[in-house]
Amino acid sequence: MRRHRLLAPIAGAAVLLAGQLAFAGSATAVPGPAADRPSAGPAYPADSLRALGARTGLRIGTAINADELGANEEYTRIAAEQFSSVTAENVMKWAEVEAVRGVYTWEKADQLVAFAKKNRQLVRGHTLLWHNQLPAWLSSDGYTTTLSDDEVKAALKKHIFAQMRHFKGQIWQWDVVNEAFDDNGEPRQTIWYKAWGGTGYIADAFRWAHQADPKALLFYNDYNLEFTGPKSNAVYELVRSLKAQRVPIHGVGFQGHLSTQYGYPDLQNNLERFAALGQKVALTEVDVRTATKPEAVNEPVNPLASYAQESYWSRTLKACLAVRACISFTPWGFGDAYSWVPGWFDDPQEGAALIYDEQLNPKGQYHVLQQDLALAAGAPRR
Secondary structure, three states: OOOOOOOOOOOOHHHHHHHHHHHOOOOOOOOOOOOOOOOOOOOOOOOOHHHHHHOOOOEEEEEEOOOOOOOOHHHHHHHHHHOOEEEEOOOOOHHHHOOEOOEOOOHHHHHHHHHHHHOOOEEEEEEEEOOOOOOOOOOOOOOOOOOOHHHHHHHHHHHHHHHHHHOOOOOOEEEEEEOOEOOOOOEOOOHHHHHHOOOHHHHHHHHHHHHHOOOOEEEEEEOOOOOOOHHHHHHHHHHHHHHHOOOOOOEEEEOOEEEOOOOOOOHHHHHHHHHOOOOEEEEEEEEEEEEEEOOEEEEEOOOOHHHHHHHHHHHHHHHHHHOOOEEEEEEOOOEHHHOOHHHHOEOOEEEOOOOEOOOOOEOHHHHHHHHHHHOOOOOOOO
């Protein structure tokens, strides 16, 4: 689960609400080519997000809840039909794959990869190095450990090689390093930072990842990069430094956890400046939360909030479409019933952050994405 909040509020929500009224309602399904249909197996609707995204070469993805995949028929159908890439929400994180030191459990992650292969989807691996969701034998909080510095270094190297070699040739993009900086743009004082005596662990992680699977695209992934400020500037300098050292970093992931209570970020400018460093960019964990009722955590307090949410979803997708280096757009899940948002943002309560409601019916947020993709014929092809 993400454990963070976004930047301070900025004025301007009223403008967003008014500007989005024209986008209310469902988009018309536009017939399209069978570019995203496999030669064998199920056919995907021509007006699905994946088929419409294929027109510009943009992969439309989603994070997958492994417990629902296969067990929930409607969830599984939507995951297959609507998305051309999938991200492991939890089942590739270190705590999941090596809860007991030296004992690997790949079954759920393998099932996700098999599902993607069956449905001709690409896979985003998430994540190799993070300070959260670590196994207890390594660290309970990401900042303290009973292991020596040398043991921490050896454990990280072993983990990266074990994980990447297990999935070698099956993962399109890996989030190699996740959230290495705090909101002020300072390096987090994690067990990795302490073991290396600085941020040198980031370069080593990328080098090891490239050695383990030379064909995988390797990403740095973080939140609040959408806004120009201390964090995005720090990550920009990090990427520039890594490139100067010839470290094999290929992309930067903008998580895109947005909220209607904050002003919309200067996303396209930030995508463009990272792309100018020779990086691929991607929207990796998009959701747009709003204030909701404590007794109904996915029901907005303000009935007009959905228009602001639709605006944010539309603008985020359009920013990606406008930048040729933006190769994938991934909501962090698709059904409100499975969102991490209400469980974390509960003071005050926020939710209703995804493009399908709790019953897996498409919301206006889904339809604006569908409409924007249908009208994106002039966007640069990825």
